[in-house]
Amino acid sequence: MLQELGSTLFQFVSVHATEAHLIVVGLIIAYYLVIYPFILSPLRDVPGPYLHRISRFSALNNQRTMTWVRKVDDLHKKYGNVVLLSPIEVSVNGEYKYLHDLYTKNLPKSKFYENFRNHGFKDNIFASLENDRHIKYKKIVSNIYSKSSIFSKSNTARLNIVEKITNLVKAVYKSSVDATEPDYINARSERNIHGKGYKNSDWFNKSGREKNLGIDVYSLFGSLACDVVSGFELGIENGTDLISRPEERHILVSHREVASMVFWTTLMPRFWDWVAGKRILKAMETITRWQLNLYYNAETNSPKVIEGQNLTTLQTLNKAGLKGEYAYSFLTDNIFAGHETTAIFLTYLCYEISRPINSFMQVKLKEELKSTFGTPPNRQTIIDDFETVDTLPYLNALINEVGRVHTPIPGAEPRLVDKPYLVTAGNGKNITIPKGTIISSQPFSMHRLENVFPDPNRFIPERWLKYEDESESQFNQRIMKQSKFSMPFGKGIRMCLGMNIALIEMKLAVANLYWKLSSQIDNDWCDITQYDSESANKVIANVIETGFDFVGNNQTDEEKMVMYDSYTTRPYNDECWLRWIDDSDSDSDLHT
Template structure:
């Protein structure tokens, strides 16, 4: 009888012992991660602390401080690591083809229709990327008649007239940069006729940017705890407001309208290649839409009859991701570039002198002729200013999570941490990589001169650590388009004007994945530069 009475106590003791082993002894002493420094005392045992940091939008700065204190590999949770090194760091994880996890579900559109960015498996991603990589290549963009027509139209017919209309009246240049960036990317996706016109339509611009930005603060639950979020939603408990979903649907419908307009343009022209169009219509050719439609049709032909509506949504989901990422990041980059340059009148003057060497110069009198993209690449100061802005003010400074593969991996610049098991969430962030003081002297200062005065060896090392567009097979497919439009916009602006900051309250970046100014504005005044 006494033995039977002792059984519950024995069971309780066993449970306690197993719990101590599972949640204390194993993570502290026996786990393959036990030797890795913890970003927080609780990181070995629970993810609650890092979830709390993410909920409060303090992730980038918190992880960066932890790397500064504890080194290039740190533990964020029982099954999560962060790396801040190139060798056995980003080269292993991102060039090694580690797969994506549930974190990227948020970037699917139209109720779960995947796009290239949100595809979890590298094989799926590679298949989609092969459809698009050529038209986003630097060689194609620089030789494309459509891109040439788009750039000329947007600079001379939209952007410069909008600047001229401001006179000496202060205005929010962040909103204007977001607008011209959207018009650039949409024109390349859908054609000028079918794409956006946020630059000239200020009312629609205000509506769209307010709608888009209003959702930023509501990503935590579906992104970090997607299963919990879905489970609660299934019983009527929504962790994000209904209007966030409504806003997403409005943006999706707007994108679908441009998809359908592009389809009508293609049907009208009866052509699949831009070169077949006459000069007057060349800018209306929907380059990316046409390429994706053609490649999707070929892929569907191999697999049997296609579902037209499903194909339409897959194309729309892909192009929505391109336009959202393209306009948001470019608008942020241009805003910080102008903010920094506005504090350096001497550098503005030097940049203008460099821009005046272009032939033709980007002035309204030279409409509609722009200098060739290749000539912009030869301007050292312009390129240094852009590169330094992308370093210090990366538009996407936040972590890019991956999952360690079967067989695990080794991490650390000296291979210090072998036998990292599979299934571990691991990420790097540009915010930290770009602030390595051993690579970037005075890393918190905006110093374009570092790219003009450094030795070839120093430049090589800085560019090894440069991560504004990611790296590996999933590196940003639109990086060359972004750089091209940034160069034309900056060249057009500073060939004709000086910029003076009137109000930069809230200019600090938000501490989130894609990081705009916290105040959502940069108020400047333009001063026309006379020859």
């Protein structure tokens, strides 16, 4: 019978060759477009758009055009907690179980992270995929990054942070309050092609002020963070000094230019050089040369360590046998990520409390600082009490809310399913996700769950404080729930290595600035958005959006501070201009 069937098919193909080819092509198309995605695929029951079932193209293109974070969030709103992103990838949202299973239980990382290797594709703690390798790396350095080590008075980390915060306050006085050294470099924006000064060089200080000038706090806080993290990694004497040397801050722009290539870096690395163009390639060359100079200098001038004191990160890696480019890859990742995420945190915090609609937040912060530390005796006095600053309720509320709304890394954190994993779709159906599937949650969506964070798009620090009609038990339960769904530094053993440094650095920076100073948005830089009392109560009143669609005419502060829709975010214009005033200067017109 089979012989007869084969003979019949052969005769048909011989006589009707064209028709046979069309039938074969049709069957192949039917298989890939219908049969496999809807019948054979193990992900056939996962809800999602049709195009996501048959190809990765839609997901890749959305990431390339920087529309993916919002797209995934919209898909969850439409389809529920489990959504198909591509034939091999699923996104989960809405339940703490997913955060716990993916990140706390520590599923292996996907190859997405592998491309964060540096210096000849050398491995590092962030790029390591296998859990056992990551654990081995973490054992080497975890002690020096612990909170107790950072806070210890016997280690240099504390001195490093205080020294850099002192430089920060001095820089704000020079560039803004006294205006003896205006921020002309960033105002001209010769390197930042998104900055206002790139096409309009005469915008700066149109108001003709003699003091309290605007300064670009995004660049300033990037300098602070780079100085802190490089001093920690290499030793105080070997770190950068970008705060005191603004002419060297061009390196921050080079980092942003390279960071803009995150899609090509992580998902299409083979095309990176082709897509980058001369400007990005030059930035990459500049960064690499800058990094190697730092590392060579630190190796030549290795800090002396007294007994009982921690080594620097470079010394710690070298002691463990990781030397040369193998150590440099760790350092580069830490410095790259450490300065940029902290800069975003601080920039959005200071911007949010400088907006007219949020001015009461700045008042509450200043009241907390002065009730705790008294009135500043002079400009030179610096708050260096790590332990007290670390526990200030309203300051912590601001930090928590910035981490929720303006998460520096809002994009998905992909993991690999290492054994069949059960999820529940929006229709209540249980679905088994097979081994090898990419699975992720994105902080942007988890941080905007209405049932966890009411009015989720609004910046409301008070949600982290006890409400008047709330019992202590109710408050603790609510905060515990909010904290479970918050992941600005990640979750589980893979969470941000430098979190303890970043948090106390940010808290000390904010505390020292607002203990003495007040800030306002620079109205020479933008039109400042005002709300009347009626509109201020609306849910949308103080929302800063994500995605280029919200930039509009790029004239108002809200348009200029739109966040990039990308794995890592930042302000749309790569700048944020604020004016600062000494609270003791009653004559300043910024008080009016």
